[in-house]
Amino acid sequence: MECRRIVCALLLSGLVCFGHSWDLRSVGIDQFRVRHVSLYHSRAFLTIESHNVSLVEATWPENTGNQRPRVLSSDVDDRSCRGVRHVLGTDIDRLARLWVLCGVRHSDCPPKLIIRSLLSPSTGEIHHRFRRTDSDQRLHAIAVDPVPASDGDTRAFITLVDEDYILLYSLFKRTMGKLRFEKNDLTSLHPISLSEVSVNNNRLYVADTVSDRLFALPIRNLRQLAFPEDGVQKIIMKTNVTYIGRLLGRPCGLKLDFRDNLLYVLQRDGAIVKWTPGRSLKAENHRVILQQGTNITQIILGIAGNAWAVSGEYVSLETRRHCMKINV
Numbered sequence: 001m002e003c004r005r006i007v008c009a010l011l012l013s014g015l016v017c018f019g020h021s022w023d024l025r026s027v028g029i030d031q032f033r034v035r036h037v038s039l040y041h042s043r044a045f046l047t048i049e050s051h052n053v054s055l056v057e058a059t060w061p062e063n064t065g066n067q068r069p070r071v072l073s074s075d076v077d078d079r080s081c082r083g084v085r086h087v088l089g090t091d092i093d094r095l096a097r098l099w100v101l102c103g104v105r106h107s108d109c110p111p112k113l114i115i116r117s118l119l120s121p122s123t124g125e126i127h128h129r130f131r132r133t134d135s136d137q138r139l140h141a142i143a144v145d146p147v148p149a150s151d152g153d154t155r156a157f158i159t160l161v162d163e164d165y166i167l168l169y170s171l172f173k174r175t176m177g178k179l180r181f182e183k184n185d186l187t188s189l190h191p192i193s194l195s196e197v198s199v200n201n202n203r204l205y206v207a208d209t210v211s212d213r214l215f216a217l218p219i220r221n222l223r224q225l226a227f228p229e230d231g232v233q234k235i236i237m238k239t240n241v242t243y244i245g246r247l248l249g250r251p252c253g254l255k256l257d258f259r260d261n262l263l264y265v266l267q268r269d270g271a272i273v274k275w276t277p278g279r280s281l282k283a284e285n286h287r288v289i290l291q292q293g294t295n296i297t298q299i300i301l302g303i304a305g306n307a308w309a310v311s312g313e314y315v316s317l318e319t320r321r322h323c324m325k326i327n328v
């Protein structure tokens, strides 16, 4: 009798492990693509592409099956334009606030940024509406600076598609600045689409997804930069940008690790590669982390050297998993 009980227990725990996946059927979502994931301890905020939902809270690692995901967006039937809708991406700052970048789908509501506390949901939300001329459908991604500015401000970088600038949002001033890329002689850098960004304590990289160029921005100067006083409508900040070179292909999912190495996804090759700063961007100075991954959209770095590649589609239909453990 004792023996049989032990066998049962083992089988059960095996089943629970097998059930890890972001299976969202319990909230009526069957077909979806994972666009982006933000983590706060064991809470995972999934930006997804589906017909009626764009933001879901689930768990990390992927769902254990007994915790029901929660839909956070109201993508249909929100005539007031107050709700979370058409989410493009999220990030979480050092004070556990969720930053949600909302785009537009049918030019009904303006794109906006919503900031809410994860720890005390009753605290009021901050809503910032973008001016339409700035951003028609072109917003792409958001990354909050993990280090406060020298005046204590929390700031976020927001990228756009097919533009030669990125936006910098100040939470103190509740306003948006533009970091525009232009040459000293003011000749054009076009074509350029500065849509990929990664920031850590020491570095800020921006990549152009048209010509695969990589740029470094002086993050310390940016953190010391004071936003102009209230009432100033348009802000253009000038800062020197360093051109580093060309990446190995069109990059996505730029990610800086704790040692300032840069990891990025080459979707065309299904690869994740790693480059150590200080060396040139040649192929031999890259290390291949993953080969033959399909539809990888993001790299997640955890503690103790754990890392995952997130796939937009299921890695395998049987397990309905989106994450693959990788060694960086």
Ligand SMILES: *[C@@H]1O[C@H](CO)[C@@H](O)[C@H](O)[C@H]1NC(C)=O
Pocket: 027, 028, 029, 052, 053, 071, 076
């Ligand atoms: C989305 O649509 C599905 C049916 O396709 C429905 O079951 C689900 O409740 C809807 N979710 C929301 C948040 O509207």
Ligand SMILES: *[C@@H]1O[C@H](CO)[C@@H](O)[C@H](O)[C@H]1NC(C)=O
Pocket: 238, 239, 240
């Ligand atoms: C940018 O670099 C040039 C030449 O190195 C220098 O003269 C200029 O002051 C720098 N500008 C800023 C905003 O740091």
Ligand SMILES: *[C@@H]1O[C@H](CO)[C@@H](O)[C@H](O)[C@H]1NC(C)=O
Pocket: 033, 294, 295, 313
């Ligand atoms: C990757 O994603 C694209 C577009 O979402 C899809 O057409 C393609 O089948 C996917 N590839 C695999 C191997 O899942």
